[in-house]
Amino acid sequence: xxxxxxxxxxxxxxxxxxxxxxxYIDKLPLRVETIEAYMGKMAHEALKEFYDFVKNKIVKSxxxxxxxxxxxxxxxxxxxxxxxxxKFSPEDYYEKGKKCLIDYYEEYRPFDQxxxxxxxxxxxxxxxxxxxxxxxxxxxxxxxxxxKEKIFEIHDYKTSxxxxxxxxxDQDFQLPLYQIALLSRWPEAEKAKLVWHYLLFNKQIESYxxxxxxxxxxxxxxxxxxxxxxxxQFLPYKSVLCDWCDFQEICxxxxxxxxxxxxxxxxxxxxxxxxLVAEYSELEDEKNKLKMKISDIEQEQAKIAEAAIELAxxxxxxxxxxxxxxxxxxxxxxxxxxSRREDLKRWEGLRNILIDNDKYIEVSTVNNSMLNRMLKSWxxxxxxxxxxxxxxxxxxxxxxxxxx
Numbered sequence: 001x002x003x004x005x006x007x008x009x010x011x012x013x014x015x016x017x018x019x020x021x022x023x024y025i026d027k028l029p030l031r032v033e034t035i036e037a038y039m040g041k042m043a044h045e046a047l048k049e050f051y052d053f054v055k056n057k058i059v060k061s062x063x064x065x066x067x068x069x070x071x072x073x074x075x076x077x078x079x080x081x082x083x084x085x086x087k088f089s090p091e092d093y094y095e096k097g098k099k100c101l102i103d104y105y106e107e108y109r110p111f112d113q114x115x116x117x118x119x120x121x122x123x124x125x126x127x128x129x130x131x132x133x134x135x136x137x138x139x140x141x142x143x144x145x146x147x148k149e150k151i152f153e154i155h156d157y158k159t160s161x162x163x164x165x166x167x168x169x170d171q172d173f174q175l176p177l178y179q180i181a182l183l184s185r186w187p188e189a190e191k192a193k194l195v196w197h198y199l200l201f202n203k204q205i206e207s208y209x210x211x212x213x214x215x216x217x218x219x220x221x222x223x224x225x226x227x228x229x230x231x232x233q234f235l236p237y238k239s240v241l242c243d244w245c246d247f248q249e250i251c252x253x254x255x256x257x258x259x260x261x262x263x264x265x266x267x268x269x270x271x272x273x274x275x276l277v278a279e280y281s282e283l284e285d286e287k288n289k290l291k292m293k294i295s296d297i298e299q300e301q302a303k304i305a306e307a308a309i310e311l312a313x314x315x316x317x318x319x320x321x322x323x324x325x326x327x328x329x330x331x332x333x334x335x336x337x338x339s340r341r342e343d344l345k346r347w348e349g350l351r352n353i354l355i356d357n358d359k360y361i362e363v364s365t366v367n368n369s370m371l372n373r374m375l376k377s378w379x380x381x382x383x384x385x386x387x388x389x390x391x392x393x394x395x396x397x398x399x400x401x402x403x404x
Contacts, residue, residue, distance in 0.1 A: 004135045007174040013228050021234035022247045032246045035083045039097040040159035042072045048119045055116035062105045084243045100199035114144035125181035129222050152192040169207040176209045176217045226380045284400050
């Protein structure tokens with residue numbers, strides 16, 4: 001699988017394991033560029049060129065910045081760039097990016113807050129656990145030295161339409177990884193200001209990490225890497241992000257729907273897969289009608305049962321005679337455990353007594369429901385220990401669902 005990692009590589013695995021496999025294991029080429037990604041790239045490039053001048057004590061005008069953005073946009077824009085949100089045009093996105101740069105320029109002029117160390121700088125570093133090293137790489141949008149506060153600032157430009165919260169910033173591990181990389185060159189980087197510029201909102205979000213937090217982040221990231229290296233099933237995950245994916249045409253979740261989009265009505269209706277779904281759906285509708293009928297019958301039976309119990313108690317009966325069947329009435333009391341939802345205090349009390357008297361194991365059990373739930377939270381090291389006790393079972397089923 002290779003031993004070089006990046007923030008985007010880990011993020012890809014966590015969002016969709018199959019997309020990760022296509023891109024980083026199978027190394028399939030990226031065939032789709034979205035308009036959002038293009039707008040972000042052009043804004044990043046314009047700011048990079050602008051700050052290259054600032055680094056040399058030259059502050060270009062706002063008009064210069066917008067002119068560079070315009071030239072960069074026109075130079076590489078083409079009709080193959082994908083626009084998912086059809087209600088917006090390329091011009092809309094162009095203007096959105098332009099507005100980001102205007103707001104940014106007005107916010108930070110005269111650009112003398114810090115000294116620019118580098119723009120779009122590559123960083124290479126390694127994380128270590130025991131004797132094993134994990135190689136990492138990344139690109140800092142901008143690294144500054146704040147001469148007043150005597151602190152490094154790691155800046156990242158975002159053109160996302162979703163604004164990061166302060167809690168998100170304090171838990172993020174991308175910029176702290178870059179801070180770890182800086183530590184090998186500058187001990188002063190033990191304390192650094194992490195800065196996210198959300199350009200669409202003209203908002204700056206800041207965060208800091210202590211030395212102890214940086215150590216914890218290394219452990220968290222290494223755990224994520226171990227999960228990647230231990231992965232054996234790269235399953236697809238369906239989400240709103242699928243519309244921006246490069247691999248819909250080959251993804252098993254989207255391959256057939258995308259193929260059907262290109263067919264005319266006649267070919268669509270005669271497709272074997274479409275026919276199977278139609279037949280299955282028809283039977284599902286029929287089954288649901290029967291379920292409703294069964295439900296109605298069961299409600300009527302419940303009313304009759306209630307009347308029979310009332311009659312049995314009134315006349316002292318245990319058997320009620322019928323034309324060709326009998327109703328046997330059983331009345332008894334039995335002990336039952338409270339559920340956690342209906343009575344938490346009694347449930348916890350019973351559980352504690354069972355544990356204290358070594359009886360809990362007798363009413364507990366190993367089952368797939370429990371196992372599958374815990375596999376999502378147990379450490380990878382523990383999962384590796386129990387793998388030899390687990391059996392692989394292939395489950396095949398179909399579910400009828402509405403289109404998104």
